[in-house]
Amino acid sequence: MDWTAFTLSLKLAAWTCAVLLPLGIVIARALAWSSFKGKSIVEALVMLPLVLPPTVLGYYLLVGLAPGSVAGQAFGFVTGETLVFSFAGIVFASLIVNLPFAIQPMQRAFEAIPMHVREAAWVSGLSSWQTFLRIELPLAWPGLVSAFALVFAHTLGEFGVILMIGGNIPGETQTLSIAIYDRMQAFRNAEAGVMALVLLVFSFFGIAIVHLMTRRRSGRHG
């Protein structure tokens, strides 16, 4: 068992969730309740990582984040480091890749809250912020947990994009899924097997949570 790769994967998943959940709530609420010009385009862009081959996404990220690029130069200017082949780079890639997994369940959850219920909260004297905390958040909770579980499990398993943008640097960008690939290349099948099992268990529980939450939500409204 490669504990370095394991903790790196957990660290990556934690960072992705920490950034993507609040960001996802903001985007998902906007997509659920407001209509604006180009909304379909934004929705399509959010869903794009789901259908794009990881290598294609990885290619564009590599080009877009390279030290010579605008984003790469800006990041280098602020931190003195590079985005490609670094932990910061794979966090960034992970955020992009996981966008649909975070937004989709949350958007569905917010859409399921009737407009009248929010209006009733406002008329009852609750500010927008109080309405969010006391009405929207509890009602959308199953969707938020689903999003968290999906993003977490998916980040642990992400392979192609991470490899493209981060390479295979132990302790920096070598996550668990890449470590498995690495061991298999070196014919160290037993080590790969243990790590594969760990990922399997994590993924199973992730999906189980999503399933449970979806069932609870439909049960409450039915």
Next chain:
Amino acid sequence: MADATRLIEVPQAGRLDVEIRQTRPVPLNARFSCAPGELLALVGPSGSGKTTVLRSIAGLVPTIDGHVVSGERVWFDAAKGVNVRPQDRHIGLVFQDYALFPHLSALDNVRIAMRGRPEPQASEEARALIASVNLQGLENRRPDQLSGGQRQRVALARALAGEPRVLLLDEPFSAVDQQTRDRLKRELAKLRLRLEIPIILVTHDIEEALALADRISVLYHGATLETGTPEAIRLTPSSPAVARLMGQTNLFPGVLDLPASEAAPGRLAWAGGTLEIARTGPFRAGDKVMWLAASDHVVLHRRDRSSLGERENPVHGRVTEFAVLGEQSLVTLQIEANSERPMALNFKVATHAARRNGIAVGEDVAVSLLASGLHLMPRET
């Protein structure tokens, strides 16, 4: 003098004054006011803009022009650029689907609307409100564990929790069965006596408005046609359109004739005879009018023996429809007219009276149109 006092109408404390005008997205031209303790019914067919007007009062939809004033407080004024948030209007609103918070108990649904009153006062008052709508013992149930009628009561209790300055009810009885509806209506009629705030009830149900409202405002295609007491709106509407919206069917065109008689100042030629009219209103001889004979003023003649009242505007016809609605029956008479268009007169009689008089389809029947009940209106252009 009476007109002079009406001109300087001083807004009372707590009186709701509404004037809403817009052309998009829904054309609206509504104006009415509602005194504290008064129940005003906003009546109109589906799509007449009733709910939009209600939502404008609550500040839930952007309003283009006009004003919404509650006592001294201006909630909306297009000219002054005032538009108060729904949170700060202090309105009690019962939604058509009740819009309860599904994750909260009945008690918490009410308590959350207490507008930041401190505990334990908030809990005590919420319990008292739950009790006042007859829901003691159900405080801890969630909305999905309550019946339709119980949900409506929670919604009403929640609407009253924030000490509202106005109570708005959007079709509050439409989502429950008939029995529950009757009970909820009686409860509302009792509860409102204790409320010293304006109450606006939106409904498409005319019977409901007639039973509950102090005044009725008739809305059609977004425009206020008339506001008045239930009796005035029903029996002496200002226009044939209002009469039709209130379900009146006995509307006929005519030309007014004025004889020099004090007992019956007006006369109308109709169905080969002459009808005497007690009140001619602003109309003069030769005016083309529409006249209304509300069902209340159509009196069935007894067929076994004649009585004195039968000399008052007697009309003969043949029964073409007879529908027993329960205690009351609906009779449609085809009037023997020499005009090319046959005319139908509808009226209600007690079912036992209809039976006693042997009313059935095909029978010849005579009725009186009471002169005091015939109402004249301007003809539509």
